[in-house]
Each structure stands twice: as C-alpha cells, then as structure tokens.
Amino acid sequence: MAFKKVGVVGCGLMGRGIAEVSAKSGYDVVVSEINRELLDKGMAAVKGSLARAVEKGKLAQADMDKTLGKIKGTTDMMDFKDCDLVVEAAIENLELKKKIFTDLDRICAPNAVLSTNTSCLSVMDVAAVTKRTDKVLGCHFFNPVPVMKLLELVKTITTSKETLDAAVEWGKSLGKTVIIAPDRPGFIVNRSFMPYMIEAFEMYEQGVASREDIDNGVQLGLNHPMGPLTLAAMVGLDTLLFVTDAIYAETKNPKFVAPILLRKMVTAGQLGRKTGKGFYDYK
Numbered sequence: 041m042a043f044k045k046v047g048v049v050g051c052g053l054m055g056r057g058i059a060e061v062s063a064k065s066g067y068d069v070v071v072s073e074i075n076r077e078l079l080d081k082g083m084a085a086v087k088g089s090l091a092r093a094v095e096k097g098k099l100a101q102a103d104m105d106k107t108l109g110k111i112k113g114t115t116d117m118m119d120f121k122d123c124d125l126v127v128e129a130a131i132e133n134l135e136l137k138k139k140i141f142t143d144l145d146r147i148c149a150p151n152a153v154l155s156t157n158t159s160c161l162s163v164m165d166v167a168a169v170t171k172r173t174d175k176v177l178g179c180h181f182f183n184p185v186p187v188m189k190l191l192e193l194v195k196t197i198t199t200s201k202e203t204l205d206a207a208v209e210w211g212k213s214l215g216k217t218v219i220i221a222p223d224r225p226g227f228i229v230n231r232s233f234m235p236y237m238i239e240a241f242e243m244y245e246q247g248v249a250s251r252e253d254i255d256n257g258v259q260l261g262l263n264h265p266m267g268p269l270t271l272a273a274m275v276g277l278d279t280l281l282f283v284t285d286a287i288y289a290e291t292k293n294p295k296f297v298a299p300i301l302l303r304k305m306v307t308a309g310q311l312g313r314k315t316g317k318g319f320y321d322y323k
C-alpha cells in the first residue's frame with residue numbers, strides 16, 4: 041500500500057506544515073478548514089513558508105510553484121473521498137476528533153488510512169469511532185513541521201502492520217526520521233519531555249536557582265538549543281499544562297503532576313510569548 045493523495049484536516053500551525061511537506065515530497069494534497077477565511081490564512085502561511093525557503097536558496101522557484109500546485113484547499117470534507125491517507129490536525133479536543141473521524145470513516149474509501157496528529161490524546165479512543173480500527177494510527181509531527189526532522193508514529197493495539205509499514209514509508213519519503221511509539225500517554229517524546237520541564241518549573245518555584253541559571257545550566261551543560269523556561273514560553277504554558285494534565289489523568293503517575301505555579305500562571309494568562317509574559321517578560 042503506497043499513498044498518493046494525502047488529506048489534512050485543519051490548516052492551522054501543524055496542518056499547514058503537514059500539507060506543505062507532503063506536497064513538497066510529491067503527494068497530491070487536500071487540506072481543509074472550517075471556513076474560507078481560515079483556509080486563506082493557512083494557505084497564505086504555506087506560501088510564505090515556501091517563499092522563505094526560496095529566498096534562502098533552499099528551494100527553487102519552480103519547485104515552490106509545483107508544490108503550491110499540488111495543494112488544494114477546501115471547506116468541504118467530501119473532498120477527502122479519494123485520499124489514501126488523511127491526517128487530522130484540528131484542535132486538541134477529543135470530542136471534536138471523534139466527530140471528524142466519524143465523518144472521515146463515512147466519506148473515505150474503506151482502504152484509506154486515517155491518522156491523528158494528537159499530542160497527548162488516546163489514539164485508540166479516536167480509532168474506536170471508526171469501522172476500520174486496523175487502519176488508524178497517530179502521526180505526531182513537531183512544530184515547525186518543515187524544519188523538525190522527527191515523525192512519531194503511534195501504533196494502537198489494533199493498528200495493522202500493513203498500515204504502520206505504509207505510514208513509515210510515507211514518513212521517510214517526507215525526509216523525516218520515523219520512530220514508533222505505543223499508544224500510551226505521552227507516547228515517547230512527551231513522556232520524556234514533561235518530567236524534565238516539570239523539574240525545571242519546580243526548581244524555579246522552590247527558589248533552588250534563578251530562571252537564568254536554570255536555563256543557562258541546561259542549555260550550556262547539556263548542549264540544548266535553549267533552556268526549559270525559555271522553551272516553555274515558545275511552546276505555550278497552557279499547552280504544557282494541558283499535556284501533563286492529560287498524561288496524569290490516564291496514568292496517575294506523580295511524575296506528571298503539574299506544579300502549582302504552572303497552573304496559576306496559566307490562570308493568570310501568563311502563557312509565554314503569545315501573551316507577552318511567561319517566566320520572562322516578552323513585551
């Protein structure tokens with residue numbers, strides 16, 4: 041089974057990146073949004089991303105034009121009917137994802153593979169609303185999709201080998217390093233990432249060290265591109281709280297209990313760069 045036409049539900053931060061890298065690798069792409077305005081915004085962002093690659097000399101103008109020609113934007117889910125693979129990248133809400141998968145299961149051909157880009161929801165919960173649980177898996181990309189080299193594929197207890205093999209081939213064809221994670225809370229990456237971030241938040245909260253020393257210590261001592269408190273501002277403190285709460289809800293593992301300060305900062309709207317304040321001031 042080799043995919044030729046890829047559908048992407050949602051043209052937000054992740055969906056537009058998945059559409060871009062798929063089209064750039066030669067796939068025909070259909071990407072959907074809930075209305076024309078958001079679709080236009082998403083498509084403009086794809087164009088902007090490709091134009092920046094052309095400016096930097098990383099992409100030929102002809103390849104940019106070819107890539108854009110391969111992406112069809114839509115607000116009609118019926119346009120997914122002849123896709124071999126659909127990646128759902130709508131907002132992180134289980135009920136919405138279940139609704140989208142119910143629709144996709146009805147619209148897409150019986151042999152089409154359906155996947156979700158969820159960061160922390162149970163893929164099995166989404167798969168269970170379909171009549172093709174063997175053809176459902178998680179395709180967890182990282183932000184920004186055109187830059188980040190990793191694709192974490194999430195195999196549920198019902199995903200077939202054929203489905204997984206086809207997704208691995210597709211991921212590799214996008215130039216990604218593919219890892220295979222079980223459908224367990226946090227998969228591989230967030231399960232490693234969250235306890236590390238929580239430790240940094242707690243060190244700060246308990247006054248163990250200054251925010252600068254925590255960031256410099258990790259950045260320079262462990263050779264990370266940035267320290268955890270700086271990274272938190274980029275990811276969004278609300279997203280981090282949501283992820284750790286979701287993992288804790290399923291595992292009850294105390295490693296994932298959100299620090300009180302993190303919860304208070306989110307309540308106060310101190311979400312990081314997007315609101316101008318996190319552990320540092322960004323105004």
Ligand SMILES: NC(=O)c1ccc[n+]([C@@H]2O[C@H](COP(=O)([O-])OP(=O)(O)OC[C@H]3O[C@@H](n4cnc5c(N)ncnc54)[C@H](O)[C@@H]3O)[C@@H](O)[C@H]2O)c1
Binds near residue numbers: 050051183
């Ligand atoms: N942002 C990240 O760093 C990141 C990383 C990995 C995974 N994820 C996951 O990817 C998914 C998308 O995240 P995002 O950051 O791109 O969110 P986003 O809010 O930027 O984009 C989501 C888009 O989906 C659209 N949408 C909602 N319902 C839809 C529907 N029924 N049909 C079509 N479009 C619909 C919204 O209008 C919105 O534009 C989430 O599940 C998130 O957890 C995000």
